[in-house]
Structure formats: structure tokens, C-alpha cells
Amino acid sequence: MEIRVTQAKTNRTRPKDSDLGFGQVFTDHMFVMDYSEDIGWHDPRIEPYADLSISPSAMVLHYGQAIFEGLKAYKTLDKKICLFRARNNFERMNRSAKGMCIPRFDIDFVMDALKQLIRLEEKWIPETIGTSLYIRPTIIATDPFLGVRASFTYKFYIILSSVGAYYAEGLNPVKIWVSKDHVRAAKGGVGEFKTAGNYAASLIASEKAKKEGYAQVLWLDALERKYIEEVGAMNIFFLIDDELVTPNLTGTILPGITRYSVISLAKNWGMNISERKISIDEVFKAHEDGKLKEVFGSGTAAVISPVGEIKYGDKVISIGDGTPGETAMKFYNALTDIQYGKAEDKENWIEIID
Ligand code: PLP
Ligand code: COI
Secondary structure, rough: OEEEOOOOOOOOOOOOOOOOOOOEEEEOOEEEEEEEEOOOEEEEEEEEEOOOOOOOEEEHHHHOEEEOOOOOEOOOOOOOEEOOHHOOOOOOOOHHHHHOOOOOOHHHHHHHHHHHHHOOOOOOOOOOOOOEEEEEEEEEEEOEEOOOOOOEEEEEEEEEEOOOOOOOOOOOEEEEOOOOOOOOOOOOOOOOOOOOHHHHHHHHHHHHHHHHHOOEEEEEOOOOOEEEEEEEOEEEEEOOOOOOEEEOOOOOOOOOHHHHHHHHHHOOOEEEEEOOOOOOHHHHHHHHHEEEEEEEEEOOOOEEEEEEEEEEEEEEEEOOOOOHHHHEEEEEEHHHHOOOOOOOOOOEEEEEEO
């Protein structure tokens, strides 16, 4: 399929790297293609970034049939543009598509389209370490119909955003709040898919966390409200003595690509890494026994985010001394060194866009 390109007439400039937050600055162009049952995915195009035109009865607006991804492009120290594990994101997106009854797409084609879009938007890629071009591929259901069923038509689009740190805290430890009353996802549900409704369902608990001064929610399992799952926008790791623990994938949490990367690095470094069930009681007990050395989250937007405080009911624990822990920094540096071309990419995670 040929990608039709319409150039934007605007000549906007990118804000200073130091002014970039997360998800507010959008680039000049976007990639769009449509799906219909008779012709499949068609009419791929790169066009000026603009509002989408969809019917107010479009199914996505009523029943939330939508999936998305989050990945990043970086400017390396020698001024090359690279993608980090992009193919893994599109593989996960196709798994989300299957789970949400959305038609899958050809990954090679979408990778090529993304590269073409990024080449056109090169000036929007910030260059300072800690900044990047955040990529948001999305698919929405567009049938104008009020009955509940899977849509017959869809729109796939990719928008780009110049970003800095996700949390206002930057690399300083964030505070997280354990939700006792709300759950994010149950077994047999859609927790492992990156679908819009998972985030909508998380908002009420996030608002409660925010009111108490916490950055995000730490979710427990839906059945026993005992085992740790993940945080609002990242997976979670605990360093207990010398064991690095992260919850195993049970179908209810997002299989994070940064999580896989941390696990690979930890294995390569000969660390004692476990993917297993870990209860909130175990974490508080480890803290009481002086064994909870570090806690940190992992995610594309969050990168590696040290956690400095956890609140569960009336109990609050502080981890570390208010500065990022040594292990979290080791993972942060290892990942960003690969992403910004400072270290050899031994795992083949990087794809250079020429
Ligand atoms: N968990 C949730 C709920 C997320 O939204 C994200 C972000 O994508 C992650 C975990 C981390 O996943 P990844 O490392 O693939 O960005
Ligand atoms: C990401 O890390 O890419 C995410 O999608 C998290 C988010 C919902 C901002």
C-alpha cells in the first residue's frame, strides 16, 4: 500500500527541552488508515495533525472499543534517530486487538509508516537525555451504531508528542497509594490489554490517591485484594534483601516492555530475579524487618521511577532516603544508555531510522 503524504502548512517550533512535560506538545503530522470489512486496512496517509471527524454515534464513544500503545523514539548522542523495541509494542497491540475484537494489522507495514512519519517530524525529537518523542498508535471503532457488538469499521492513527519526564517528580522518588476499595482488572477480563477502558476504570482510585498527595495507585488483585499487580502507568519491582521481585503475569496486568527489559538486564547481571506472587503484607513485613531495600516502577512513559513511599490503609512506609536508590539508577542508566546510543545495544533492542 502506498502512503499518501499531505504536508502541513504550519511552521511551529518545538519548545525548549527543559519546558517539556508529558503529552502536551503534538507534532505537525499524523499517520491515519481506515478499516472496513470488505477491503481491510486501506487508505494509509500521513496528513497534517488535526481533529478527527467521527460520528457522535461512533461506537468507540459509547462502548470504548479502543486500543493504544506507547513507545518512544530517541535522538542518539551521534544524532541518529532510534526506536526502542518498537516491534514488541506492535505485537502487543495486535494481541490487544484480538482481545478487543479489533482487526489486526500488518506489523511490517505499520513499522514502515511510523519510520516515514518520524523522518518527516525529525525536528520534534528533543535531544537532551530524559526527553524523547513519545509515539501513540491508537485504533478506534467508528461504526455509527448504538447496538452493542464489535464495530465493522475502524480508524488506526499514530500521533507523536515531544516529551520530558512523566512525573513532575522527574527521577525523584514518587509516592504510591494502595487501593483497598477499587480494583483495576479481574482474571478473565481485559487487564492485560492496552485498552482505553482500563484507564477510565482506574480514575476514581487515582483521584482518591491524588487527594491524599500520592502520584499513582498501586493495584491489588481483584479476588483476594492481597497480591500486588501493578501501578497506574507502570509495572513494579521490589528489592527484598538481594531478591528482585516483580509480580508474575496472570492476565490481569499489562505485560510491560520495560518490565521485560529490566528482567533481561537483571538476568544478564546475574541478579536474583523472580517473577512471582507478592502480597502487600510481604512488602510491609519486609520493610519492618529492614529487608525492603528499594521499590521502583518501569514503563515507557515512566522509564524507571523510584518509589519513596507506599500508603496502605492507615499504614505508611518510606523506602530509601528521598533520593533514587542504587538499583533503580543502575537500571535507569543501563536503559537510557542504550536508548541514547551511549552503550552497546547487546540485546538488539534498538532500530536506527535512516
Ligand atoms: N502498566 C500499565 C497499566 C501501563 O499503562 C504501562 C505503560 O505502558 C505499563 C504498565 C508499562 O508498560 P511498558 O513498559 O510497555 O510501557
Ligand atoms: C506508557 O508508558 O506508554 C503508557 O502508555 C502509560 C500512560 C498511560 C501514559
